[in-house]
Amino acid sequence: MKQRIRRLFSRSPDLDCAVFLNAVEPHLDMAFFYVTGLSNGLFEGGGAVITPDGGLDIVSSKLEEESGKRSRAPLHIFRKVAEADAHFTALLAGRRKIGINAEELTHAGHQRIKRCAPGATLVDISQQVREARAVKDASEIAALGRACAIASEVAREIPAKVKTGMKEYELAAEMACLLQRKGAERPNFTIVQFGPNSAEPHYLGGDAVLRKGQFVLLDFGCVVRKYNSDITRTFIVGKADAEQKRMHAAVAGAQQAALDLIRAGRDASEVHSAVVASVARSGFEGRMTHWTGHSLGLATHDGMRFADYPLRLERNMVFTVEPGVYIPGLGGVRIEDDVVVTAGRPRLLTDAPRELIEL
Incomplete structure (x- = not known):
């Protein structure tokens, strides 16, 4: 998955990280599955944070912990929404410029990122995500x-x-x-x-x-x-x-x-x-x-x-x-x-x- 993540950042080189959030089905961001490589589960309420060096962290509910382990990425488990927000706050700490896939992000999700990363600039990378996903591996x-x-x-x-x-x-x-x-x-x-x-x-x-x-x-x-x-x-x-x-x-x-x-x-x-x-x-x-x-x-x-x-x-x-x-x-x-x-x-x-x- 590192290659996919690096391909995405090659189109947005000035970002500190990018975050992809899932709401409740059908409001799931398929870019989450693109960067994680996961092919099972919904990962509702969770998401992924990626960094330019190919880094990946996944925030998942306890419900889908076993599915999330297949990614081999660091997995941050929550049982309550407040716990999920705490994970995102920690992962986004110090990030000043954060990419978001605005086309697939609900308004509530956008507000959630702003709460978890106060003061950060949110940059819409929807086009870059489309371009990266267009060329298949x-x-x-x-x-x-x-x-x-x-x-x-x-x-x-x-x-x-x-x-x-x-x-x-x-x-x-x-x-x-x-x-x-x-x-x-x-x-x-x-x-x-x-x-x-x-x-x-x-x-x-x-x-x-x-x-x-x-x-x-x-x-x-x-x-x-x-x-x-x-x-x-x-x-x-x-x-x-x-x-x-x-x-x-x-x-x-x-x-x-x-x-x-x-x-x-x-x-x-x-x-x-x-x-x-x-x-x-x-x-x-x-x-x-x-x-x-x-x-x-x-x-x-x-x-x-x-x-x-x-x-x-x-x-x-x-x-x-x-x-x-x-x-x-x-x-x-x-x-x-x-x-x-x-x-x-x-x-x-x-x-x-x-x-x-x-x-």
């Missing part, structure tokens, strides 16, 4: 690879579970069950969209009944050692009509345009522009309503995007590539895969079939 890529392999297996098997007359939540339950049976710690989400609902990119699924001739859009992933996969496939129940085929071909072509460009040194905005242009050439200008993809890691949306602003791609960044075309009243098509940026062509972590499948 070998252990992170291994966890992501396993999560993607599980999701890919489910993507290959789930078409056999799709039946006309079933409801969206029934198929979502099948996906969740398959993910865990194959070794996932848990699903991170299971989005199921039938027919016109597939035109809403973040529709969460409900009780719509599947009918012949409709799109089936499945967007899902799972968690392995706190790292997330994210895959989307779109099927047709029965024979696809000409418009459905045209939509799927447009999305497949746009994704390939992205894959042809992604490599270290390229600007992410170039990739997004190429995807938008490809969709427009296919006759669906304006029908892609989101960015081309996002970074992937301890969070499903891990802070970086293929968007219309500059971002220099680096080796071992991990992104989704997920163009889509959406037509209200008819439905939508999205194809999403997870890739590792390399010096050459990106390495696909997801490998389920991407061609149009008619069920």
